[in-house]
Amino acid sequence: MSQSPRSLDQTELGAYFALIEVSSLLRHAVEQQLREAGDLSYVQFQLLARLGDSPAGSHRMTDLADGVVYSRSGLTYQAQVLDERGLVTRAPSADDERSTTVTITDAGRDVLSRVFPGHIAVLDELLYEPLARADVEALARILGAVRDHMRSAPPRSAAPRRRAAR
Secondary structure (H helix, E strand, O other), X not given: OOOOOOOOOHHHHHHHHHHHHHHHHHHHHHHHXXXXXXXXXXXXXXXXXXXXXXXXXXXXXXXXXXHHOOOHHHHHHHHHHHHHOOOEEEEEOOOOOOOEEEEEOHHHXXXXXXXXXXXXXXXXXXXXXXXXXXXXXXXXXXXXXXXXXHHXXXXXXXXXXXXXXX
């Protein structure tokens, strides 16, 4: 016989609902800003930002999908849209011809430079403004620990793909 799940106390329930609401409100504002400033979806921005932050400006598609927790097929579509706009290029991976490498273009970097000031302003206004520096540090530590715990057993879309032994 299976055990009933434990009940959440008021503090745990409050923290959960606050996290969900904050996440939804912040994502809505960020998505609106990204659309207005760069005609980007949230996922397209994540893809460009990860590429822009990479020293080589490139990543394999599977690594990008794992990092942004998005289905591989969905991310393939988003990369195709960005490729058609000239913001990224896609090519077979030098390491594995079955893989695709995505590289940010100068036009992609230009779009990032256009959206980042407004993106940071949204984060400052909605997320960081009501917090003291110590609160931001605590939030980073807490969310980092939760993220690391969740990444230890990620959903399939966030799990690194296993490579077959050769």
